[in-house]
Amino acid sequence: MILAVDTSLGTAVAVIDADGRTVAEASTPDPLGHAEVIGDLLAAVARPEITHVVAGMGPGPFTGLRIGIAAARAFALGRGIPVIPVPSHFAIALTAIDAGTTEPFSVITDARRREIAVSRFHGVDADGIPHLLEPTHLDERGADTAVETALSAAALARVGARALAAGRTLADTEPLYLRSPDVVQPGALKRVS
Numbered sequence: 001m002i003l004a005v006d007t008s009l010g011t012a013v014a015v016i017d018a019d020g021r022t023v024a025e026a027s028t029p030d031p032l033g034h035a036e037v038i039g040d041l042l043a044a045v046a047r048p049e050i051t052h053v054v055a056g057m058g059p060g061p062f063t064g065l066r067i068g069i070a071a072a073r074a075f076a077l078g079r080g081i082p083v084i085p086v087p088s089h090f091a092i093a094l095t096a097i098d099a100g101t102t103e104p105f106s107v108i109t110d111a112r113r114r115e116i117a118v119s120r121f122h123g124v125d126a127d128g129i130p131h132l133l134e135p136t137h138l139d140e141r142g143a144d145t146a147v148e149t150a151l152s153a154a155a156l157a158r159v160g161a162r163a164l165a166a167g168r169t170l171a172d173t174e175p176l177y178l179r180s181p182d183v184v185q186p187g188a189l190k191r192v193s
Contacts, residue, residue, distance in 0.1 A: 003052070007064045007067050007071075012150070042075060052081055090132075127162050129162050138178050
């Protein structure tokens with residue numbers, strides 16, 4: 001069984017079995033408050049048979065991603081099992097493909113500050129993983145731009161399971177932030193006499 005954890009949009013967790021069927025799933029669409037709900041959601045879906053944890057690596061806001069990735073890593077560390085990093089847009093892409101989308105399409109999520117995070121996909125590759133046509137990038141958000149507001153953690157788990165079976169790595173161990181943090185290094189300390 002594989003557990004998936006994602007906090008790139010709301011907070012979503014799910015467990016799938018070896019056949020890719022959803023065993024348990026819990027989520028909240030609230031884009032804030034990840035820390036307040038992640039523990040309860042994990043407790044609701046956790047099973048002793050879990051062998052891997054898929055962590056949604058974004059794109060997403062700094063704090064939200066850190067909470068989900070830390071929760072996934074802590075769960076895996078506690079069980080002594082591996083973490084599989086997967087870009088969150090792959091879950092949305094797999095859901096669209098499973099729903100019958102056959103033409104090239106874009107997954108668009110809110111990147112805040114009047115920007116959007118965009119990934120372009122078309123079909124699946126030989127391993128059943130959504131085929132990324134263009135890497136995820138930031139773009140200006142238009143007034144009529146429709147953005148995704150939720151994703152399926154079960155779909156994220158299925159992408160992770162397919163990557164594991166194919167021996168592929170879909171993401172680095174660092175979150176996909178797309179922009180530098182707002183925080184800056186402090187200047188030299190002032191001398192106090």
